[in-house]
Amino acid sequence: MGFGNISRVRTLLSSLPYFFLFLLPNCIAIDTISTGQSITDGETLVSSGNIFELGFFSPGNSTNRYVGIWYKKTSYTQVVGVLNAMKPILDSHGSLSINNEGNLVILDGKQNVIWYTNASSMWSNTSTVAILDDMGNFALRDNHLNVSLWDSFDHPSNTLIPNMKLGGNDKLGISLRLTSWVSENNPAPGKFFLRRNRQEAQQVYIVSGSAATIVNGSNLVKHWNSGQWNGRSFIGIPEMPQDYINGITFSSDGNGGEYYTYSLSDTSNISLAVLLSSGNIETKNWDEQKKEWVVFWLAINSQCDAYGACGPFGVCNKMESFICSCMRGFQPKFPEKWRNGNWSDGCERSTPLQCGSGSEGFLKLEGIKLPDVSEYLLRTDENECKVRCLNNCSCLAYSFVSGAGCLVWTTELIDVQQYSSGGQDLYLRLPSSLLGANTSDLVKARESFSSSVQDVEDPEIQFSHVKLGEDQELQLFDFDSVKMATNNFSFCNKIGEGGFGIVYKGDLSSGQAIAVKRLSRTSGQGITEFKNEIMLISKLQHRNLVKLVGVCIEGEEKLLLYEYLSNKSLDKFLFDPTQRAELDWTTRFKIIEGVACGLLYLHRDSRLRVIHRDLKTSNILLDEQMNPKISDFGMARIFGVKQDLANTNRVVGTYGYMAPEYGLEGIFSEKSDVFSFGICLLEIVSGAKNSSFCHDEEHLSFLGYAWKLWNTGKGMQLIDQTIVDSCDPLEAMRCIHIGLLCAQDYAVDRPTMSKVVYMLSTETTDLTPPKMPLYIRDNKDYINLSSHGSDVNSINECSITAIESR
Structure with a gap:
């Protein structure tokens, strides 16, 4: 016979003798099980204050049964304790009781023991009871000794x-x-x-x-x-x-x-x-x-909250787009890994300490999450804390915390985070040369850099905000070092040319390979884009954006130094009859996802809200592992947090990738980039180049041809023949569908990049059908329509950060 809460009275009425027993005072409480009593699946115990409940439940989508404890108000939407967590009941006929030995025991429908407490009493077995109290603790107690034999609080779950x-x-x-x-x-x-x-x-x-x-x-x-x-x-x-x-x-x-x-x-x-x-x-x-x-x-609400996100002697700041930096006096241990967003190895000291020389001191870092593992605690005052650390050659840093005392670190400093508010002061041990460093060179560099672009008028660009110099976001290079790196700008080092000028491969003295963009003195464009690109990309750091290593301004020379990507641009593979086979479907889908994540970062997650305005396959660069990186930010524009649209009289970009509202009216927004992404996506799937595409039979544009195949159920015909046998057809068709949604004529019909990333990552979401393009004929029809809008300054297939000529 089972005993549960008052709602079970109807069941008890079916047995008159038991009903009279139930009416007797202090015999059986609804929060208690005594020896020989049980509750079965479907029955519950409830604490005396009606706060907690104990019973049988199935978690999530499972059909297995467990005995758990939860707040009665919430039902088992959040179970706070589970008795038989390691061994479920496989049927719905389980029971919880106190057996003849005085132990709590869970049995299944076949009376097999699923779980028991293995507690013992010095007194008779009838002296034990199990009580669910108003704190949520379920305890097996010995009434004679008035002690607890087993408590659920001593066996916490999650x-x-x-x-x-x-x-x-x-x-x-x-x-x-x-x-x-x-x-x-x-x-x-x-x-x-x-x-x-x-x-x-x-x-x-x-x-x-x-x-x-x-x-x-x-x-x-x-x-x-x-x-x-x-x-x-x-x-x-x-x-x-x-x-x-x-x-x-x-x-x-x-x-x-x-x-x-x-x-x-x-x-x-x-x-x-x-x-x-x-x-x-x-x-x-x-x-x-x-x-x-x-x-x-x-607890972990950002990448910085994860333990040791920036490795030893690294500092993580979630408010920065490039979240990791080294403490002063330290440099990345493996720079190449840092450039690829792998900071786990952290930083190493660039200037050695000279303990005992009297030439050391402490740099105060404010608003810090203190490093993990302080070596020892000293109950002393703050001044003595500093002295003891300075007199100990093994001491790397100290902090004096109210309520905790003196914390001293003698091992590598790890799990350090910079907070925007709150935090503690950390005193980092450094050579004196790094505490009072002469900043005259830095000031001169900033003045030179600022004067070189002061004649450029663009109210959107706050160029003075770009940080330069030691411990800053952008490194300055002198012209001679860049000249040496590129072998005096040798023709043999030339790897590309665009509207900006020539691009050279170079090797710095550190061994790092770079791509150097040299602003042409005769270029009709460039200085605005040069300034724009520095300001933007020095602030934007993401694994799917090309990384700006540094800048060089000397006289009339203006150069940008980028990370060198050995596989150059996507279009060199995609539209080459022999190299396109290297792009199997897995690689292509990885590129699609990477570009989508990069755009999402620009539109939503970076501290600057950026519209790229010139996304195309030639501006998607590939590293050694074929990971994509968006490049060429000369045409990019910054949007305000609440700004949705902007208008320009200077339409720049590349036809075929340009959204209709931008090409015809000069109106651009995040949805302009979404359109360009849709075209790129369709090109990646098909291997066809939209700007030179023509369907001989019907003179269809690339977009019109793709839509017609999809609309007639022949979408598989659009897939590149070199991968059609090996690709995932459902995934490829879903990509075509998403590409057509992105490339719809009206901006309001296009999804946001956050929605695109979600659609790419899940197969369960139903997609709405894309609308038929208004301009489904060849590109000439679209280009001719541009005469009705703003003046169009096309750079055709030229790209400021082109790695090879178009």
Whole structure:
């Protein structure tokens, strides 16, 4: 016979003797199970205050059954504890009871033991009861001794609720930690853990590892850390101020046990923290009006929050487009990896320390998430903290934190983040030469750079904002070093030519290969684009954008130095009869996704909202692994945060890739780039060049031909014959569909790049049909229409950052 909440009275009425027993006072409470009693699948226990509920549930899309605990108001939308997480019940006839030995036990429909507590009582088996209390703890108790034999709070799952403890007792081998689920469908222990580490300044970490490694603490991989505990909050969480209203308290039980406990100031609220199967932590509140959970904080909310994002001696700043930089006096350990967005190896010291020489001091870094693993703590004042670090040749940095004292680092500084607000002061040990460096050369360089472009009038461009010099965003090169790198601008080093001038391959003294764009003195265009490109691309850093290495201005010479990409531009492969075979479908799709991500960064994710205005296959460069990088920002324009459209009397770009509203009326927006991307996408799939395409039978334009094939169910005929047998037909057809959606005549009909990236990454979204192009005949019809709009200054197939001539 099972006993649950009051809603089960109807079931009890079917058995009169049991009904009379139910009426007896203190016999069976709805929050308690006694020896010989049970609840079955479909029945629940409810705590006395009607706050928590315990019962059987199936997580996510699973049909497996588990016994869990949840807030009664929320039902099992968020389970806070699972008893049989490692072994599910495979039928819907399970039961939870106290057996004859006084243990909690879960049985399936065939009476097989699924889970049990393995606790023992000194008294008779009938002395044990299991109670669900209003804090959410489910405890097996010995009534005679008035002690707990087993508590669910001692076996936390993936969720931390108020009054639960996180910590442990190293002497007794007790460790209370959160363990992620394998997935939302499987509550078995996953690979991520949230745990305290007493040895490392009382910080809390998200780590990954196996069950064995988490026990002995070895071979664990850190994914996030909270920063040091200062007595009131974790200083690595700037969202947690000193007067944190929902407070975390740290306590010691006097027997070697140390614990963090989370509490709410308003106990009527429902709030909890969950360690997700992805390795992140989210804290969320229950919205009673909407009947849903609302997430209000994520531990890893940006790339900078991930542990050691910029490696040793690197500093991460999520507000910067190029998020990683080296501390002063340090340089990237492997520059090539940094250029490709791989910062894990961090930085190394460029100027050695000379301990004991009296020529060292400290550089104050403000608003910092302090490095992980402070070597030791000194309870002293701030001045003594500085002196002790300076007198210790192993000391690399120190910080004095209110409530924590003196923190000293003697190993590499890792997991350092620059905050826009909050944070601590870190004092970095450096040679004196780097603390009071002569900046006259830097000032001269800035003045020269500014004067070289002061005659250019463009109200959009705030050129003085471009940073130059040491520890800045853009490196200045002298003309002689560039001349040497390009072998005196040798014809043999020439790799391209465009409207800007000639492009040369060069090799710096460091061994880095570069592409040098030299502004032609006789060029009718260039100075505006030169200035525009420097201002923009020095601020934009993304793995799918070409990287500007530096700039050289000397007299009439104006040069841009870029990373050299050995595979040059996409069009050299795509439209070459022999090389196009190197672009298999997997590579082409990777290029499509990369270009889409690069445009999304320009439109939405960069700190400057940028419209490229000249996207085409010749402006998509390829690195050694055929990863795409968008180039040529001479025509790009910056948009305001709330700006949607702009108009220009100087229409620049390349016909065939130019959106109708831009070519005819000079109106451009993010949707102009979307149109260009759609054309590029169709070219990548088909291997056909839109500007030279002509369908002999009907004189269809490239876009008109693509739409007609798609509309008549013959889209596969558009796919490049060199890949048609090996490509994924569904994926290729989806790309054609997306390309046609992007290249629709009216901007309002085109998707945003965020929508494009989503459509490329999922196969489940139904796509709307694209509208028929208004101009489906050959390109002459479109070009002739331009006479009705603004004056068009076409650069044809020339590109400022062309790696090879068009």
